[in-house]
Amino acid sequence: MEYTYDHPRPALTVDIVIFTLRENRLQALLIQRKDDPFRGMWALPGGFVHMDESLEDAALREMEEETGLKEAYLEQLYTYGAPERDPRGRVVTVAYFALIPADAPFRREGGSDAAQAQWCTVSELPPLAFDHTEIAAYALRRLRYKLEYSAVGFELLPDEFTLTELQYTYEIILGEKLDKRNFRRRILEANIIEPTPQRRTGEGRPARLYRYQPDAVAEVKARRLFP
Amino acid sequence: MEYTYDHPRPALTVDIVIFTLRENRLQALLIQRKDDPFRGMWALPGGFVHMDESLEDAALREMEEETGLKEAYLEQLYTYGAPERDPRGRVVTVAYFALIPADAPFRREGGSDAAQAQWCTVSELPPLAFDHTEIAAYALRRLRYKLEYSAVGFELLPDEFTLTELQYTYEIILGEKLDKRNFRRRILEANIIEPTPQRRTGEGRPARLYRYQPDAVAEVKARRLFP
DNA sequence: CCAAAAGTGTTTGCTCTACACCCATGG
DNA sequence: CCATGGGTGTAGAGCAAACACTTTTGG
16 A cells, blocks of 8 residues: 555644642643533643654643643553544544653643643543543553553652652552562662662651662563562 | 644554464565655555544554455554654554464455565564564564563464464564473463363374463453463 | 651562473374 | 374472561651
């Protein structure tokens, strides 16, 4: 089959599930639609792919428009192309998920078009427009899955963090409690973080600060990191 | 960002990495290009997404055009959208991989447009047009990975098969020898195949025939099936 | 000195791996 | 009866899970 160029073409968009940790919850960013269809409903941030940008650049641009943040962990999820997924016509969307650190300087009160934007705890998402509920559910599944065999959890934390903070992050995302000694042993033996000279002081004994070892990408581990 | 409909749109295609077992090798189907760019080079089968069909339907349609086969295990891989991946203009492609059984009635001498089609052992692929080398490499990585934690290997075998045939399949795809007793124990304990009353007779002791248990979807196993 | 959080090892069970011989049939 | 591939069990090692107390600081 040879490519030709005079056919009608589907519209191509990107949609992004932007995760962060806020208020001890895993939250995702939602945008309230101000036009039909689905006016007033919540939806994932997203928009057109321009002719001169890659899909990933499109996702980053949309993310910056909504959050003011230029950098984040970004990963392509899946491409949704059911013919009837958008009532206005044929729209194929490439879904991404992004992780932004808890301390990132997020610009609130939303996007370039002043649409209402809001963080929402992932376990309490409202009904979403289009097939975005399905996309968000898949993003969460993927995040949990990746957490088990790769080092993606660090992307949600500041540059420096304590082991307890890291463990909380894992527990929040996985939705279960982890054993402190097993957690520390495994995360340290995996050689993906290194101690810094600093300690974080507060109530109780000061905690050593660690940082992510960027060279040890710790991509696909043979075994999942946590059970 | 609101969707609008008057922008120029990228062209949208699907490309498929069709795997099968032939001559004790894992092979993929390639098409020889008969037009520029890349005239004469080999490429993955693929083509336009029509306005009224889903992405998966487009992939199945292209596969039927090239092979005559209507059904196969089909899985979306990744969407490639670098602006310069096609020298003729902006083309975004959704890549799929397909598994067809060794005994499937494959229609040779190719596609609807009589392009030259040929099976090629995956470890000896020629240079491919566009970014298809990258796509094929990713498909192989994904196939190997899935083999380890899901029951996808059966899709390459006939409905009924012996345990030895199944083990050969795994060994061919993974590229390593497996222990017979460990293989049999684990595949049987996983409860994803069931014995049939038949045996396959030939040289040596007749072998019991098994069939895939379609209800036991055996989706994501907690542990990989084989090391 | 008390409250609060940080930090630290060992034992037990289970799973994975390595390994060699007998069985059933056809010619 | 012999050649060929089919079929079977066990012992040892390594890994994962469960589990409780001591240490360091601030108030």
